[in-house]
């Protein structure tokens with residue numbers, strides 16, 4: 001039902017038009033069969049008018065068939081596009097933590113496979129709707145021919161449909177199991193592309209990956225799909241068998257039992273034979289619809305619900321202006337990760353932390369690996385909603401309503417940043433001119449140029465790509481900057497340039513800067529150094545004091 005709801009919601013007018021055309025098509029089909037039966041059995045005194053009736057009904061049938069198909073194709077494509085847009089905007093609107101917990105593999109499987117499965121189901125809908133309209137028209141005709149025969153037919157159809165749906169339900173379970181394997185397959189696809197170097201360089205690892213991970217998942221997905229689709233094939237053959245049994249029953253048994261007249265009987269048999277093609281369409285559509293409903297169930301399980309009004313998630317609501325700020329406070333902030341396996345669970349807790357920052361400060365966040373620096377950065381920038389505590393900007397608590405506005409204060413380069421090849425959202429004329437200058441400053445002029453609002457290339461070394469990340473952050477011109485181990489991939493000269501010239505220049509422009517750093521040689525440039533250890537603040541010192549203490553330590 002979800003599927004039809006989705007289709008109806010996005011294109012109800014087109015669907016209504018297609019429904020009307022489909023009904024007319026069903027009626028003209030039934031009329032045509034009645035007319036053929038009348039012509040064959042000489043049932044009317046108006047035989048001379050039959051060719052005209054045949055021509056008119058034939059034209060109506062062709063036209064309504066064409067119209068319903070075209071309209072449903074339009075509606076289906078409209079619904080699929082909306083599904084893609086809604087999924088995209090729901091992913092953007094979902095909390096980062098939720099997306100991280102789902103993982104890229106699951107999200108990609110949904111964005112490609114599930115949308116594809118739903119799209120495919122929409123492509124069979126035109127034939128399905130048309131078939132249903134024809135079946136309804138034919139049933140009406142048969143009810144008109146003989147009510148007792150009609151009821152016998154309904155009992156047979158009920159039995160056939162019930163047994164078919166029973167088998168189809170069993171098949172659907174195998175398709176659901178196959179879909180579970182699909183997520184694992186996407187994980188393996190990522191390993192194949194992102195871990196390609198590691199797999200190429202180590203033969204044993206590659207063989208173990210192929211034989212112990214990739215092949216078993218591919219085989220399991222194939223097995224479940226194969227069983228599911230075979231059960232559907234059995235159900236389809238069972239349906240066809242029932243159809244022949246019904247025709248035989250009507251042709252050979254019923255006339256003896258009920259003494260039905262020849263023309264009525266031939267009308268029935270003719271109609272049932274005519275129904276074979278539409279029934280075939282229905283039977284072929286059911287596995288595809290079943291797969292689509294598995295896909296939709298998967299999409300729903302991600303809690304990226306489809307019942308969201310697209311305009312709410314994509315339209316830009318007016319945000320209050322950013323304005324100048326003085327203090328940023330983290331009060332009793334806490335964040336927990338639960339990870340590991342059920343037998344070996346692992347919990348990491350950051351906080352509770354209490355920190356107060358002044359506008360214009362240059363703050364270094366330091367500490368060992370896994371001490372919680374990046375987690376703190378995601379909380380400060382509003383990417384994570386803290387589990388406990390609150391963030392206040394100039395005393396104003398950042399509630400969920402203000403979260404989007406709050407995030408607009410930050411320009412960042414995270415260690416796993418993404419480099420867009422277009423200067424999206426910052427492509428003003430002034431910025432494009434500035435970008436040229438920054439590219440020279442970042443010593444990339446010999447490799448990258450600005451072409452229109454695009455970077456001529458992003459195929460660069462990791463250090464060079466990070467310089468372009470810095471360039472886009474500069475152009476964003478936000479009040480607060482956050483760099484997560486930005487200098488880690490830079491050569492010594494550029495690292496020195498970053499700490500001793502770029503950060504101070506940004507600070508002189510009135511920016512507040514958070515820099516996650518392991519470069520203790522440069523800690524002296526910071527106003528303040530916050531050191532984390534296992535999610536707690538080990539020390540919060542002035543930069544120059546931190547330098548003094550390490551110097552005094554090294555001199556003793």
Ligand SMILES: Nc1ncnc2c1ncn2[C@@H]1O[C@H](COP(=O)(O)OP(=O)(O)OP(=O)(O)O)[C@@H](O)[C@H]1O
Nearest residue numbers: 100337338339348368369370371372373374375376
């Ligand atoms: N998405 C996640 N799911 C579960 N645990 C996580 C997740 N991200 C981080 N952690 C855990 O939280 C802890 C802190 O991680 P975080 O990335 O904040 O540390 P960090 O100080 O930035 O480390 P590094 O210097 O290595 O970058 C780590 O022990 C890590 O295992």
